[in-house]
Amino acid sequence: MAIRTEEKESVATSKPLFKYREARPVGVRIVNLNKSFGDNHVLRDLNLEILPGETLVILGKSGSGKSVLLRHIVGLEKPDSGKILINGEDINEARSKRKYVIAMVFQSSALFNSLTVEENVALYLREHGIVKDEDAIKKIVGSVLSVVGLEGKEKVMPSELSGGMKKRVAIARALAMNPDLILFDEPTAELDPMMTRTIGDVIKNLRRHFEVTQVVVTHDVDLAFYIADRIAVLSDGKIVEVGTPEEVRKSENPVVKGFINTRFE
Amino acid sequence: MNGLTSFFQTTGEILRLFLESIYWSKSAWRSRDKVFMQMMEIGNNTLPVAALISLFIGGVLALQSGPQLAQFGIEENIGGIVGLSMVKELGPVMASILVTGRVGSAMTAEIGSMSVYDEIDALRTMDINPVRFLVMPRFLASFLTLPFLVIYMDIIGWFGGAVVSAVNPDIHVSFSVYYRNLSELVDFSDVVNGLVKAMVFGIVVSVVCCYVGLKTKGGPREIGTSVTKAVVLSFILILIFDYYITRLLMLVGLD
Ligand SMILES: Nc1ncnc2c1ncn2[C@@H]1O[C@H](COP(=O)(O)OP(=O)(O)OP(=O)(O)O)[C@@H](O)[C@H]1O
Ligand SMILES: [Mg+2]
Numbered sequence: 001m002a003i004r005t006e007e008k009e010s011v012a013t014s015k016p017l018f019k020y021r022e023a024r025p026v027g028v029r030i031v032n033l034n035k036s037f038g039d040n041h042v043l044r045d046l047n048l049e050i051l052p053g054e055t056l057v058i059l060g061k062s063g064s065g066k067s068v069l070l071r072h073i074v075g076l077e078k079p080d081s082g083k084i085l086i087n088g089e090d091i092n093e094a095r096s097k098r099k100y101v102i103a104m105v106f107q108s109s110a111l112f113n114s115l116t117v118e119e120n121v122a123l124y125l126r127e128h129g130i131v132k133d134e135d136a137i138k139k140i141v142g143s144v145l146s147v148v149g150l151e152g153k154e155k156v157m158p159s160e161l162s163g164g165m166k167k168r169v170a171i172a173r174a175l176a177m178n179p180d181l182i183l184f185d186e187p188t189a190e191l192d193p194m195m196t197r198t199i200g201d202v203i204k205n206l207r208r209h210f211e212v213t214q215v216v217v218t219h220d221v222d223l224a225f226y227i228a229d230r231i232a233v234l235s236d237g238k239i240v241e242v243g244t245p246e247e248v249r250k251s252e253n254p255v256v257k258g259f260i261n262t263r264f265e
Numbered sequence: 266m267n268g269l270t271s272f273f274q275t276t277g278e279i280l281r282l283f284l285e286s287i288y289w290s291k292s293a294w295r296s297r298d299k300v301f302m303q304m305m306e307i308g309n310n311t312l313p314v315a316a317l318i319s320l321f322i323g324g325v326l327a328l329q330s331g332p333q334l335a336q337f338g339i340e341e342n343i344g345g346i347v348g349l350s351m352v353k354e355l356g357p358v359m360a361s362i363l364v365t366g367r368v369g370s371a372m373t374a375e376i377g378s379m380s381v382y383d384e385i386d387a388l389r390t391m392d393i394n395p396v397r398f399l400v401m402p403r404f405l406a407s408f409l410t411l412p413f414l415v416i417y418m419d420i421i422g423w424f425g426g427a428v429v430s431a432v433n434p435d436i437h438v439s440f441s442v443y444y445r446n447l448s449e450l451v452d453f454s455d456v457v458n459g460l461v462k463a464m465v466f467g468i469v470v471s472v473v474c475c476y477v478g479l480k481t482k483g484g485p486r487e488i489g490t491s492v493t494k495a496v497v498l499s500f501i502l503i504l505i506f507d508y509y510i511t512r513l514l515m516l517v518g519l520d
Binding site: 071074075076102103104106107108110111112113114123124127128177 | 375378379382383384386387389390391392393398
């Protein structure tokens with residue numbers, strides 16, 4: 001199968017990046033989180049601690065509630081009960097006062113189809129008037145696009161991009177916010193192995209350029225072990241195991257063993 | 266959920282979206298480009314068709330009532346009859362039905378697909394209020410543009426009536442008689458009456474179409490269903506509001 005040349009571009013750059021703020025990676029504590037949709041009790045007394053500055057991967061089967069969990073952290077869903085604390089503050093109290101920035105990369109990329117790549121990436125900065133100077137915005141957009149290996153794609157419309165490129169634009173859009181916490185929902189779902197590797201490298205290398213806490217949700221076990229500082233396994237609405245990749249690999253928990261050892265032989 | 270509570274809930278939510286749109290109009294100046302683009306869109310999409318249909322509406326009004334009037338020898342009143350029907354009823358109603366079909370449906374489709382493909386959620390995670398970003402510019406553009414569209418359609422409709430009145434042998438009223446009668450019978454208050462309706466219909470169409478778009482969940486099929494729903498609901502509400510605004514304007518003596 002032919003590999004598209006534009007998707008082979010290298011992703012790592014060592015150029016200094018232009019940023020509008022200094023991020024301070026946040027810690028997240030999730031306490032006894034419960035969420036049901038009708039009779040479907042998706043999250044059941046879920047507890048999880050995410051440390052400032054780490055890359056935590058949440059592994060779980062399809063339909064286990066990974067997206068629902070991320071949507072709670074970013075505030076798109078309200079818990080039925082339980083709390084989510086970011087830097088010790090409940091996110092559902094005093095939302096307007098919060099001083100941290102959270103960005104989310106959606107499973108569907110969720111690019112704005114009527115806007116160019118550049119407008120997508122710069123939207124947050126422009127809409128909030130955070131950066132007034134258009135030259136500065138151009139520099140930020142250029143530098144985050146180079147981090148994801150998409151230099152020069154500013155004027156392209158999302159409809160002209162492949163799935164993998166859309167994902168990378170979505171990552172660039174999140175990076176332009178210079179977030180303290182970045183959430184990735186299935187960043188490699190529906191991508192070929194080459195592109196999965198590229199995205200994996202992008203995520204793994206982000207912390208060379210950005211001070212940020214990363215939470216990556218996936219069902220791709222190889223990706224998880226490649227990028228994670230720690231791995232949490234989600235099953236039946238609970239975190240059943242959490243630890244470093246070595247610890248999780250040695251886990252005696254049958255659910256975890258079943259999940260990470262399901263391979264074609 | 267039973268029908269009645271869901272009816273009240275929907276009504277409440279539409280009302281709320283309307284109030285939020287008014288609230289966010291405070292940032293209209295900052296979004297002036299977007300408002301202007303929406304106004305251009307409404308113009309581009311409706312002006313040619315609007316000309317065509319209003320020409321024929323004016324024509325058919327003359328054709329229906331002209332020969333009747335001629336039987337009683339009062340055909341010189343045709344100008345006023347076409348003029349008033351156009352200004353007070355058919356101008357605003359047809360203009361807003363046209364805007365619903367050509368622009369409102371596009372609003373629902375566009376916002377609906379943004380809901381379905383997580384773009385609305387993406388806006389929220391970027392602390393960008395979807396009502397300010399998406400609904401308010403469409404709301405303002407419809408509200409501001411519809412009165413002009415109505416005036417445009419009125420003028421063309423009058424002309425359509427004039428042509429038919431002059432050409433049709435059963436009516437046979439010259440342009441000058443037609444327009445003299447029209448200017449005698451159509452008051453400024455009648456024009457205002459029509460423009461008030463146009464503004465209200467502009468609000469109804471934009472709020473309803475955006476509301477249904479924002480409520481869209483599921484996939485591509487649901488976007489189609491939403492568009493149909495939005496168009497039908499807008500039509501119904503336009504006609505219901507038409508009645509009540511007419512009543513209201515009668516009460517305040519603007520009829
Ligand atoms: N808005 C919603 N309304 C009703 N049910 C929902 C909603 N969102 C999620 N669910 C249900 O919650 C459960 C978990 O969904 P979720 O999307 O979090 O799964 P996931 O782990 O992200 O799966 P995948 O790997 O396929 O993305 C599913 O059973 C889903 O049907
Ligand atoms: Mg998911």
